[in-house]
Amino acid sequence: MPELPEVETIRRELVSAVSGKTLKDFWSNWPKNVSPKPPALKKKIVGCRVKAVKRRAKILLIELSNGLYLTIHLKLTGQLIYKLKTKNSQLIHGGHPQKGGLDNLPNKFTHHILTFTDGSKLFFNDLRKFGWIKLADQKALGKLIEDSGVEPFDKAFTLAAFRKILERYPNQKIKQLLLNQALISGLGNIYVDESCFAARIRPTRNVRDVTKKEVNDLFRSIPKILKKAIDKKGTSADSYVQLDGKPGGMLPFLNVYGRGRLPCKRCKTPIAKIKLNGRGTHFCPNCQR
Numbered sequence: 001m002p003e004l005p006e007v008e009t010i011r012r013e014l015v016s017a018v019s020g021k022t023l024k025d026f027w028s029n030w031p032k033n034v035s036p037k038p039p040a041l042k043k044k045i046v047g048c049r050v051k052a053v054k055r056r057a058k059i060l061l062i063e064l065s066n067g068l069y070l071t072i073h074l075k076l077t078g079q080l081i082y083k084l085k086t087k088n089s090q091l092i093h094g095g096h097p098q099k100g101g102l103d104n105l106p107n108k109f110t111h112h113i114l115t116f117t118d119g120s121k122l123f124f125n126d127l128r129k130f131g132w133i134k135l136a137d138q139k140a141l142g143k144l145i146e147d148s149g150v151e152p153f154d155k156a157f158t159l160a161a162f163r164k165i166l167e168r169y170p171n172q173k174i175k176q177l178l179l180n181q182a183l184i185s186g187l188g189n190i191y192v193d194e195s196c197f198a199a200r201i202r203p204t205r206n207v208r209d210v211t212k213k214e215v216n217d218l219f220r221s222i223p224k225i226l227k228k229a230i231d232k233k234g235t236s237a238d239s240y241v242q243l244d245g246k247p248g249g250m251l252p253f254l255n256v257y258g259r260g261r262l263p264c265k266r267c268k269t270p271i272a273k274i275k276l277n278g279r280g281t282h283f284c285p286n287c288q289r
């Protein structure tokens with residue numbers, strides 16, 4: 001699943017692709033994940049101009065000229081592909097790459113299509129069909145933001161606030177807590193492992209055993225790592241490419257994620273890979289205690 005840096009990368013690509021464009025049509029063959037249902041949604045958005053493309057945690061927010069927001073979550077396997085009308089136009093796509101997913105659009109992976117008045121289209125492909133599109137007014141948007149935890153780039157993400165979150169769950173494993181989107185939003189498997197490495201904390205540690213200094217280090221590491229990942233346009237694990245189809249450039253900068261049995265970049269000890277709550281978890285047994 002794309003994490004905050006990957007969704008932010010797609011957002012930046014979308015800004016240049018669809019800003020100022022006017023919606024002409026909406027199509028879906030998977031109404032279950034569209035709210036309101038496709039005919040009603042279409043009625044509300046056709047004729048609207050894209051004012052801005054924003055993001056909250058892993059959710060894309062397309063702000064429309066009628067004051068409503070098209071909110072999009074790619075979930076596990078969602079992919080957005082933008083295509084101009086002209087035949088030789090360059091495809092730009094971000095999210096989960098699917099073999100054959102870019103051929104002859106729309107194809108069997110395509111479940112939703114936004115069409116603009118210039119003939120360009122934004123295809124939403126989704127192998128496993130968990131991704132969704134919801135139209136939100138200001139109130140619904142507020143609720144969506146309220147329901148998700150503080151974002152590491154928010155002003156509200158202070159050391160005191162972070163400590164408070166940790167104090168509420170002393171018996172959880174630190175990784176489990178960091179992955180909880182209702183507490184802190186935007187972190188996923190890759191950047192949690194990387195943040196724990198940066199702070200020299202083993203992801204399996206109980207929250208109550210994390211020292212004050214380690215909490216400080218973790219607090220400082222999280223936004224730093226996310227920012228670097230955004231600068232590098234995300235990490236191309238097996239499930240993500242940026243909107244222009246290029247793999248993200250963060251991979252060589254990862255210290256533990258995906259590096260099981262490779263030597264630690266700090267101390268040369270082989271990186272351990274274990275399962276924690278079903279998630280592949282990477283750490284250096286020597287640097288992280």
Ligand SMILES: [Zn+2]
Pocket residue numbers: 264265266267268269284285286287288
């Ligand atoms: Zn090490």
